[in-house]
Amino acid sequence: MTTPHVPVLLAEVVATLKLRDGAVYLDGTFGAGGYSRALLDAASCRVIAFDRDPAAIKTGGDLSARYRDRLTLIEGRFSEMESLLKPLGVDAVSGIVFDLGVSSMQLDDAARGFSFRADGPLDMRMSSGPSARNEKPRAASSSCIDETPRSNTIPETASTPSGLSSDSISENRPSISVSRSR
Numbered sequence: 001m002t003t004p005h006v007p008v009l010l011a012e013v014v015a016t017l018k019l020r021d022g023a024v025y026l027d028g029t030f031g032a033g034g035y036s037r038a039l040l041d042a043a044s045c046r047v048i049a050f051d052r053d054p055a056a057i058k059t060g061g062d063l064s065a066r067y068r069d070r071l072t073l074i075e076g077r078f079s080e081m082e083s084l085l086k087p088l089g090v091d092a093v094s095g096i097v098f099d100l101g102v103s104s105m106q107l108d109d110a111a112r113g114f115s116f117r118a119d120g121p122l123d124m125r126m127s128s129g130p131s132a133r134n135e136k137p138r139a140a141s142s143s144c145i146d147e148t149p150r151s152n153t154i155p156e157t158a159s160t161p162s163g164l165s166s167d168s169i170s171e172n173r174p175s176i177s178v179s180r181s182r
């Protein structure tokens with residue numbers, strides 16, 4: 001069952017922003033719209049909200065209808081907000097909120113592959129692009145996973161921030177052997 005997302009720190013965020021009537025604010029991670037709604041209710045302001053998940057933008061349709069021209073929803077990544085804002089002619093805003101992570105809706109839908117509770121396909125996509133299932137072989141062959149055996153050695157010439165010699169490190173940490181590096 002999909003449960004609505006309950007945002008934490010909402011009161012703190014609203015208090016910190018000191019929202020003003022007529023000002024423009026950005027919500028970088030719309031989700032179920034909890035932050036956007038709180039901003040719109042706290043002042044007669046405008047909110048432009050982004051989410052890379054098309055499902056979040058779709059379900060946000062009701063909210064944007066309710067707030068009419070005060071809420072604009074944009075499907076896209078917050079990293080691209082500058083270019084996404086250009087067509088709207090917005091080049092300055094009074095505040096930006098981010099509620100980073102996954103939403104309850106994404107976690108609750110086992111088919112999306114984020115769930116901790118239910119089995120699902122290894123997908124984990126928030127938007128279009130390769131699924132985690134397709135990413136796996138690429139990651140395994142990249143330099144992120146280095147399977148080269150390590151010998152736990154410190155070069156004799158190595159200097160340390162505290163000025164300790166490699167010999168004294170060896171005395172204090174017997175599990176590390178000191179040898180000349182190749």
Ligand SMILES: C[S@@+](CC[C@H](N)C(=O)[O-])C[C@H]1O[C@@H](n2cnc3c(N)ncnc32)[C@H](O)[C@@H]1O
Nearest residue numbers: 007029031032033034035051052053077078099
């Ligand atoms: C924790 S939820 C936000 C919940 C929201 N504050 C609310 O009250 O319902 C995080 C949202 O950020 C979105 N997201 C994650 N990475 C993103 C990105 N790079 N750009 C835009 N949205 C992103 C996810 O799709 C998800 O809907």
